[in-house]
Every structure is written in structure tokens, then in C-alpha cells.
Amino acid sequence: MKVMTVFGTRPEAIKMAPVVKALEASPHIQAQTVVTGQHREMLDQVLTLFEIQPDHDLNIMKEGQTLSDITRSALQGLESALERFQPDLVLAQGDTTTAFVAGLAAFYAKIPVGHVEAGLRTNNIYEPFPEEMNRRMLSTLTNLHFPPTAESRENLLREGHRSEDIFITGNTVCDALQTMVANLPPGRPPELSHLPPNCRILLVETHRRENLGEPMQEICRALRRLVKDFTSVEIVFSVHKNPRVREVVFPALEGHERVTLLEPVDYPVLIRLMRE
Structure with a gap:
């Protein structure tokens, strides 16, 4: 066959x-x-x-x-x-x-x-x-x-x-x-090495068409509110290469306290981030 x-x-x-x-x-x-x-x-x-x-x-x-x-x-x-x-x-x-x-x-x-x-x-x-x-x-x-x-x-x-x-x-x-x-190395990935050991990590990925524009702005506002209201939360955002994502996310979140913006990560790194 x-x-x-x-x-x-x-x-x-x-x-x-x-x-x-x-x-x-x-x-x-x-x-x-x-x-x-x-x-x-x-x-x-x-x-x-x-x-x-x-x-x-x-x-x-x-x-x-x-x-x-x-x-x-x-x-x-x-x-x-x-x-x-x-x-x-x-x-x-x-x-x-x-x-x-x-x-x-x-x-x-x-x-x-x-x-x-x-x-x-x-x-x-x-x-x-x-x-x-x-x-x-x-x-x-x-x-x-x-x-x-x-x-x-x-x-x-x-x-x-x-x-x-x-x-x-x-x-x-x-x-x-x-x-x-089954094949992942132990421990945190290097992308998270700067984070406090006992923090709560919120991993974010968003790029679908229905989230572009104003919905993406709303997501960023919600993330800023989260780190303001919950001091133990660290946000790790893997930012898609789509320009319509990046033109919103970087101005809204870059340099913000307890927010880490990453370039798109490969699949094994994503799994390690999820594990944390």
C-alpha cells in the first residue's frame, strides 16, 4: 500500500x-x-x-x-x-x-x-x-x-x-x-535562568487571526494587570514572527517588570518551558 x-x-x-x-x-x-x-x-x-x-x-x-x-x-x-x-x-x-x-x-x-x-x-x-x-x-x-x-x-x-x-x-x-x-534534559531551560526559583510562571503564545489587532491589545493589558496584582507571577511570552503580533506586543510589554519576551522557541524548548 x-x-x-x-x-x-x-x-x-x-x-x-x-x-x-x-x-x-x-x-x-x-x-x-x-x-x-x-x-x-x-x-x-x-x-x-x-x-x-x-x-x-x-x-x-x-x-x-x-x-x-x-x-x-x-x-x-x-x-x-x-x-x-x-x-x-x-x-x-x-x-x-x-x-x-x-x-x-x-x-x-x-x-x-x-x-x-x-x-x-x-x-x-x-x-x-x-x-x-x-x-x-x-x-x-x-x-x-x-x-x-x-x-x-x-x-x-x-x-x-x-x-x-x-x-x-x-x-x-x-x-x-x-x-x-522522554528525551528532555533535567532542570530549567536557559531562557528561564534569570527567574526567581519559586515564582509562578505564566507561559504565553498567541498568534491566531482572531487575536490580532484590538484583541491582542486586550491580552497585553490583561498581562500587565496580572503582574501588577500578583507579585509572584512571571510572564514568559514567546512572540510569534507575524509582524501584526510583534507591533503590538513589543511596545506594550517590552521592558515591563516580570515580563520576559522571547523570540519563537523551537519545540523542545517549548516543552521545557511548559514543564516549568
Whole structure:
């Protein structure tokens, strides 16, 4: 059996890494991995970490690209990759534009689709945007659904998907996390070496579209209030590279007492920060 996995962002890569490694280890499966490069730098960190060597790298990332640009570039690249490999199944993960386009390209080629982390819903097509609509459309194109929970399975059943096509698997991010935790060094990471030993650490990451603009301002105001009201709290904020995040966070929080702003950290460092 020939299986092609497709992903393009750091979260997808983390969640698909255990799947890719399991496919590669199976003597019954010929596996290929395609990355779109939707998030270039952060994706490459995870590929190196999990020792994944893509068979195809579409490298679609361009500065200032729109969702339409991503869709067009990924669809064209995936069409070519599918034609060369002729897989029996295409696996996509989650709700990114890459995931939706992987399903669409496979549908056009009449190749069955498996959807990892299927069935998540907010029932508002604009929140999160475009992820909610991406995953709804991908579900329509999917032959085998792999929801993480019973609730997400029920969402799929309510939408008319057949019970025999749905398999609750749990969330593969837990498998990735367990792999990382087993290999982490003891003690605090260097990023936290300046903090008092008994402080309470609040780790912050925020970059979703719905949090940009005024919501990001509100988050920063809330964080300033927290360190003012609770003197034992130290805030550690891993600031996303998105300019719309940085143009708010740095003016609002840089130099503020008991607030540490970090450049985006790689996955093992993030796990060590979470452990603290």
C-alpha cells in the first residue's frame, strides 16, 4: 500500500511526525511525505527534530502571500506529486489551507483521503478563519476520518458521515509530546535562568487571526494587570514572527517588570518551558 502524508506548518508537522514514523516503520507500507512549506522556518525545525526527510518540498512560502496564493501554489505542486507517486491514500492533518488543498488535490485525482484530527467544530465559519471552513470542506472530501475524541466523532455523525468510516484515535500531539518529554534534559531551560526559583510562571503564545489587532491589545493589558496584582507571577511570552503580533506586543510589554519576551522557541524548548 502506498500512503502519502501532506503537511505544511509547524503544528501539522508535530502532529504528523508520529504518523510518518509509524508509516516508515511498517514493512507493508510504501510511504512518501510531501511538505508545502506554508510555514518555512518553523516547519524546518520540526523536520530536523523528528528526523523527517520529505520526499517532495513544494516550498510555496512567499512574503505577503494570501490564502488564494497558498491554495493555488499548493494545489499545483500537489497535483504533480500525486501524479508521480500514485498513492493509494493521502493523509492530511487538521484544518490548515495545506490540509484542505491536500484533500482537494487527492479528490481531483480520485485518490482516497484520510483526515487526522477530524471532526473539530465551532459552528461559526469565520471563527477560526479560515480553519473552520477548511476542516468542514476537508471532511466532505474525506473517506477515512480520524477524530481525536468522542465529541468530534459525534460532530461527524451529525453531518452525515458514516460510522464505519470514523475511527477515534486520540490526538497524535500526545504521542509527539511523550517522545519529547522522554528525551528532555533535567532542570530549567536557559531562557528561564534569570527567574526567581519559586515564582509562578505564566507561559504565553498567541498568534491566531482572531487575536490580532484590538484583541491582542486586550491580552497585553490583561498581562500587565496580572503582574501588577500578583507579585509572584512571571510572564514568559514567546512572540510569534507575524509582524501584526510583534507591533503590538513589543511596545506594550517590552521592558515591563516580570515580563520576559522571547523570540519563537523551537519545540523542545517549548516543552521545557511548559514543564516549568
